[in-house]
Amino acid sequence: MRGVELTDRESTILQSVIEGYVREAKPVSSSAVVRVSSVSLSSATVRNVMRALEEKGLILQPHTSAGRIPTDLGYRYYVDNLVKPVGLTAGERKAIGSELAKLVHCDLATVLAGISHMVSEASREMAVAVAPSGGGQVIEQVALVAIGAGRIMAVVATDVGPTRTAVLTTDGTFRRAEVSRASDLLNKWLRGVTLSEASATIEKRLGEQDPAPGGWLGGLLDGVRVFLSPGGGERIHYEGARYIFRHPEFSTDAASLGEIFDSEETLAEVVRGPVKAAEVRVVIGAENICSGMTRMSLIAGTYRIGGVVGRMGVIGPTRMKYPRLIGLVGYFSKVLDDLLAE
Amino acid sequence: MRGVELTDRESTILQSVIEGYVREAKPVSSSAVVRVSSVSLSSATVRNVMRALEEKGLILQPHTSAGRIPTDLGYRYYVDNLVKPVGLTAGERKAIGSELAKLVHCDLATVLAGISHMVSEASREMAVAVAPSGGGQVIEQVALVAIGAGRIMAVVATDVGPTRTAVLTTDGTFRRAEVSRASDLLNKWLRGVTLSEASATIEKRLGEQDPAPGGWLGGLLDGVRVFLSPGGGERIHYEGARYIFRHPEFSTDAASLGEIFDSEETLAEVVRGPVKAAEVRVVIGAENICSGMTRMSLIAGTYRIGGVVGRMGVIGPTRMKYPRLIGLVGYFSKVLDDLLAE
DNA sequence: CTTAGCACTCTTATGAGGAGAGTGCTAAGG
DNA sequence: CCTTAGCACTCTCCTCATAAGAGTGCTAAG
Numbered sequence: 001m002r003g004v005e006l007t008d009r010e011s012t013i014l015q016s017v018i019e020g021y022v023r024e025a026k027p028v029s030s031s032a033v034v035r036v037s038s039v040s041l042s043s044a045t046v047r048n049v050m051r052a053l054e055e056k057g058l059i060l061q062p063h064t065s066a067g068r069i070p071t072d073l074g075y076r077y078y079v080d081n082l083v084k085p086v087g088l089t090a091g092e093r094k095a096i097g098s099e100l101a102k103l104v105h106c107d108l109a110t111v112l113a114g115i116s117h118m119v120s121e122a123s124r125e126m127a128v129a130v131a132p133s134g135g136g137q138v139i140e141q142v143a144l145v146a147i148g149a150g151r152i153m154a155v156v157a158t159d160v161g162p163t164r165t166a167v168l169t170t171d172g173t174f175r176r177a178e179v180s181r182a183s184d185l186l187n188k189w190l191r192g193v194t195l196s197e198a199s200a201t202i203e204k205r206l207g208e209q210d211p212a213p214g215g216w217l218g219g220l221l222d223g224v225r226v227f228l229s230p231g232g233g234e235r236i237h238y239e240g241a242r243y244i245f246r247h248p249e250f251s252t253d254a255a256s257l258g259e260i261f262d263s264e265e266t267l268a269e270v271v272r273g274p275v276k277a278a279e280v281r282v283v284i285g286a287e288n289i290c291s292g293m294t295r296m297s298l299i300a301g302t303y304r305i306g307g308v309v310g311r312m313g314v315i316g317p318t319r320m321k322y323p324r325l326i327g328l329v330g331y332f333s334k335v336l337d338d339l340l341a342e
Numbered sequence: 343m344r345g346v347e348l349t350d351r352e353s354t355i356l357q358s359v360i361e362g363y364v365r366e367a368k369p370v371s372s373s374a375v376v377r378v379s380s381v382s383l384s385s386a387t388v389r390n391v392m393r394a395l396e397e398k399g400l401i402l403q404p405h406t407s408a409g410r411i412p413t414d415l416g417y418r419y420y421v422d423n424l425v426k427p428v429g430l431t432a433g434e435r436k437a438i439g440s441e442l443a444k445l446v447h448c449d450l451a452t453v454l455a456g457i458s459h460m461v462s463e464a465s466r467e468m469a470v471a472v473a474p475s476g477g478g479q480v481i482e483q484v485a486l487v488a489i490g491a492g493r494i495m496a497v498v499a500t501d502v503g504p505t506r507t508a509v510l511t512t513d514g515t516f517r518r519a520e521v522s523r524a525s526d527l528l529n530k531w532l533r534g535v536t537l538s539e540a541s542a543t544i545e546k547r548l549g550e551q552d553p554a555p556g557g558w559l560g561g562l563l564d565g566v567r568v569f570l571s572p573g574g575g576e577r578i579h580y581e582g583a584r585y586i587f588r589h590p591e592f593s594t595d596a597a598s599l600g601e602i603f604d605s606e607e608t609l610a611e612v613v614r615g616p617v618k619a620a621e622v623r624v625v626i627g628a629e630n631i632c633s634g635m636t637r638m639s640l641i642a643g644t645y646r647i648g649g650v651v652g653r654m655g656v657i658g659p660t661r662m663k664y665p666r667l668i669g670l671v672g673y674f675s676k677v678l679d680d681l682l683a684e
Numbered sequence: 685c686t687t688a689g690c691a692c693t694c695t696t697a698t699g700a701g702g703a704g705a706g707t708g709c710t711a712a713g714g
Numbered sequence: 715c716c717t718t719a720g721c722a723c724t725c726t727c728c729t730c731a732t733a734a735g736a737g738t739g740c741t742a743a744g
Contacts, residue, residue, distance in 0.1 A: 010535045020659050030735055042687050047738065054356055063739045065694045070625035075639070079624045085669035093673075099682060105565030107496075107508030108682075110648065115654060123670050125658040129678075132650035150683055153365035153499070154449075166449030183463070223447030235577075236610040244599065247659050249637065254596035257586065261603050268578040271470050282421045295591065305450065308474035312457060316467040317365050317589050318417055325465055327427035329437075331459050335442060339453065371706055384718050389707065407725045408704045 004056060004077055011037055011082060013049045016072045017059055017078070018078050027067030027247045093123065112237040117263075120240030128238040139190045139198065144183040144224075152179060152220065154227050158195065168223040182217060186224065198228040239263040259292025266290070271300060271311050282328045285318045299325050301333030305340045312336065346398060346419055353424060355548060357390050359401055359436055360412045360420050367590045369409030398569070434464065454579040459605075462582030469582040476532065481532045481540065486525040486566075494521060494562065494568050510565040511682075541571040582604040601634025602657070608632070613642060613653050622672045627660045641667050643675030647682045654678065 006014065016037040020028040030043040030050060037046075050068055053059045058074035061067070071079070088096070096118060101115045112129040119127035137158035144152050152168050189205045190198055202225055244250070245258030262269060270290050274281050283298040297320055300313035313329050314320075348356065358379040361590055370390040379388075392410055395401045400416035403409070409510060412420070430438070439571035445456045454471040461469035486494050492508050531547045532540055554577040586592070587600030602609060612632050616623050625640040639662055642655030655661075656672050 025661060028738090041702060043737090044687055044689095045685085045737095048686090051739085055595065061629070061738085064694080065739090067737070070660075072660065073631065075626045075664075076629075079626065079664055079668075081652075083668060084666050085622075085672060086665045087669050090672050096677065099678060103681065105510055105512065105561045107510055107565070109508070109679065110568060111678070112652075112654070115674060118458055119654065119656060119670065119674050122666055122674075123656050125662065125667065127654070127656050129654035130613050130652055131443040131646060132609050132652040137650065147679050155495075155497075157495070161724080168447050168449060170447065176429060193652075195620070200436065219447050220449060223449075226448050236606050236611060237611070241603070244638075244658060247661075249659050249661065250596050250599070251593040254587070254592050256601070257592070257596070257599075261583070263579050267470065267580060268472050268523060271578070273470050280427075284417045284421065287414065287418075291534075296586075305474060308479065310454075310472055310474040312454070312461065312469070312471035314461060314465050314467040314469050316586060318412075318414065318592050319367060319591065320467065321364060322417075323425050325429045325467065326421075326425060327429050328465050331430050332438075332457060334466075335438065336453070338447065338456055339442060340450075371708090375707080385706090386708095386718055386720095387716085390717090393708085403707085405725060407708090407723080409706070 002256050004058070004073070006053075006056075006058075006077070006081075009039065010049055010053060012037060013046060014053055014058055014070075014074060014078065017050070017068050018074060019055075021069050027062055027065035027069050032067065090123075096122070109235060109237070112235075113239075116237045116239045120243070124240075125243050126238060126240040128236060130236045137195050139193050139195065139228075142183070142185065142186045142190050144179050144220075154224055156228060158194075164221075166227045168220060168227065170220050174217075178217075180227040182220070190228075195228060202228075235263065239289045256292040256295065258289060260296070262292075270298065270315070271313060273298070276298060278335070280326050280328065282322065301329040303333050303337040303340060346400070346415070348395075348398075348419070348423075351381065351389055352378060352395060354398055356395055356412075356416060357424050357509040358422065359395075360394070360416060360490075361412050363411050369404055369411050371409035374409065394504065430464075438464070449576060451579070454577075455581075457583045458579045462585070465587050466582075468580060468582040470578060472578045479537045481535050481537065481570075484525070486521050486527045486528065486562075496566055498537075498570060508565075508569045510569065512562050512563060516559075520559075524562070532570075537570060538559050544570075558653060580604065598634040601632060602638070612640065612657070613655060615640070616642060622655075622668050622675070624664065625670065641671045643671040645675050645679040645682060 013033055016033045017028045019035060020032055030046040030189075033046050033050075034041065034043050050059065053074070054061070054068065057071060058077055059068040060071050062069060099118055101113070103111045106114075108131055112131060116127045116129045119129075139158055140155060141155075142158040143155045152170060154166050154168055195202050200219060206221065230273055239262065241261040241263070242255075242258035245255045253266045260270060270288070270293060273284055273289050280299060280301045283293075283300070284293045285297060288294065288296065288298065293315075295318060296315055298313055298315050299320075299322070300311050302309045302311055304310075314325055316325075317333055355375055358375045359370045359619070362374055362378060370393060372385040374389050375392075376383065376385050381388075384611065392401065394650065396403070399413055400419055401410040401412055404411060418548065441456070441460055445453045447606040449458075454473060458469040461471075462664055481498060481500055481634075482580050483497075483499040485497045494512060495506050496510055508614070526543075531543055544563060554610070583605070584597075584600035587597045599630055602612060612635060615631050620643060622643045623633075625642070627639060628636045630636060630638065630640065635657075637651045637660060638657055639660045640655055640657050642653050644651045645661055648651075654675055656667055658667075
């Protein structure tokens with residue numbers, strides 16, 4: 001922000017323009033500034049000041065003989081120099097406190113989901129919360145636990161942040177004792193190493209082994225390396241996408257899309273809607289439950305993992321390439337089913 | 343679809359109308375049908391058939407003297423009776439196979455993320471994949487493990503589906519032996535119970551205890567009940583939201599929003615962008631890295647968990663209520679920070 | 685430096701007119 | 715009875731012209 005210096009009067013008028021524009025979403029005229037602002041000046045004087053602000057790049061006219069709207073630079077000056085953050089009212093803080101109390105003993109994912117819900121309610125904007133990304137975390141403990149039927153659970157605890165786990169599958173058979181030995185080995189290799197170094201460390205130590213482990217263990221270690229890669233376990237939570245689409249800067253025909261992206265839960269609900277499908281199921285336009293989907297179609301397939309079914313598919317406008325997409329979803333759901341059947 | 347019966351010719355023409363509309367995104371005229379369709383009829387005859395289709399509610403005219411577009415019912419008939427799914431080419435199947443091979447040993451979340459990526463690439467539509475929802479799953483094993491500093495890791499393994507874990511925090515102090523005893527107790531109570539019954543079961547058994555456990559254990563069990571509630575651990579993966587917004591049915595000014603919602607990773611990237619923030623940070627319009635955000639602002643705050651920082655905030659158009667929202671984000675990030683500091 | 689007054693510009697709304705697209709109808713032909 | 719050629723009709727879309735309104739830039743006086 002170096003280089004932009006404003007007089008008090010310029011600041012005041014910039015603030016009036018910005019706050020007027022935020023309120024009305026329309027270019028702000030000099031007379032409108034005179035009306036709302038505390039300065040007692042004529043519109044002609046305000047116009048002179050506005051011209052100075054325009055020359056400094058803080059506001060602009062969409063066209064000659066229109067009012068002014070703020071530029072990014074104008075907002076920047078406003079945020080850096082003029083904004084006084086508004087605290088929450090006592091009532092709001094109290095309400096938030098009691099909501100928050102419910103989250104005290106929950107895990108990070110639940111807390112973040114709750115926070116993004118609360119923020120989006122309070123702000124009437126889309127709220128997001130992301131868990132810390134894990135590149136610099138130091139591994140304290142790694143464990144592999146056989147949980148039967150070719151499935152192995154991997155757990156990694158780091159010095160900070162959430163503990164991460166995953167279930168890995170192997171194609172071969174193994175004995176519990178072998179898994180346990182592999183677990184001890186990994187632990188010896190990785191304790192004190194950061195997550196971002198983990199994959200390279202495994203590769204390096206693997207090369208030093210004689211003989212090199214093969215078969216199910218080799219495959220397993222590939223899975224472990226993906227599992228340990230930074231970013232793999234982090235998660236984003238968001239809520240309130242509908243608020244973005246409701247703003248007048250976006251045309252109303254996109255407003256319905258806001259509902260689809262309103263939160264992860266909404267999206268999951270849309271896809272999970274037609275649960276009793278056998279093969280590939282097509283839900284067209286107004287057949288959808290979600291009101292935001294009345295002009296969209298969903299092509300969904302199912303896959304099984306153990307005894308329960310999951311869903312996958314594509315979402316697009318009703319005007320979509322059904323023959324191709326039905327074939328595609330059918331193929332992928334079968335392939336996924338096979339992959340998870342191992 | 344009972345009640346709608348079409349002659350062969352009506353079917354053929356319906357198909358031409360739908361496929362023409364899918365291709366061109368414009369109303370299809372009778373002469374256009376004659377041009378592409380194999381039937382050798384005059385446009386006047388086609389018009390007569392179209393009128394019959396319109397009376398049956400399968401197609402409609404946006405206005406008099408325009409071509410026809412399909413209704414939801416038209417698409418429904420088409421999907422149920424006329425679509426022959428198109429298989430993938432050998433080349434596509436091969437490419438998919440080799441991509442898929444990389445996912446063999448990965449956990450479910452990674453597999454689903456990979457699948458939604460592949461489907462969105464292949465379909466040029468938004469792809470989604472959801473893990474099975476867990477209400478009916480039977481609990482095989484529950485474990486609580488103390489991992490130091492008031493933190494306890496909870497793990498639940500069910501007969502099917504992904505194993506779920508969470509880190510719970512307690513406000514009190516405890517001994518490892520106590521945690522271990524609580525773990526055994528939970529296991530005895532819950533083994534064989536479904537996830538959806540778990541919470542009620544804990545409450546019931548808790549009532550039978552004499553004396554009722556209090557202090558840190560009571561709080562912990564509240565956390566466990568939230569953790570075990572069905573749906574808490576499921577997750578959606580999606581990718582390719584940009585494809586929805588690119589379709590001509592939505593106006594171009596919303597197209598940039600597609601990029602923001604393109605995938606969970608994109609959204610996380612946007613929020614994580616300005617990492618070195620001290621307090622609340624405002625990123626305005628073109629200051630954003632993401633090209634889809636040039637007309638949006640991000641107000642982000644940080645929270646600490648252990649030594650690493652996470653981020654939370656709101657996203658909206660540059661025309662937003664900065665004073666209120668900066669105050670709000672500041673308050674919530676502080677409150678979240680405090681909550682996680684325990 | 686401020687302001688009143690006024691000419692100028694640009695948007696927006698409205699309506700008219702013409703071209704083009706596509707239909708509905710009718711009457712003739714197979 | 716079904717099909718089709720021909721034609722009138724309707725509706726959209728584009729352009730142009732006009733008028734009203736909003737808001738500015740400029741200038742000269744206070």
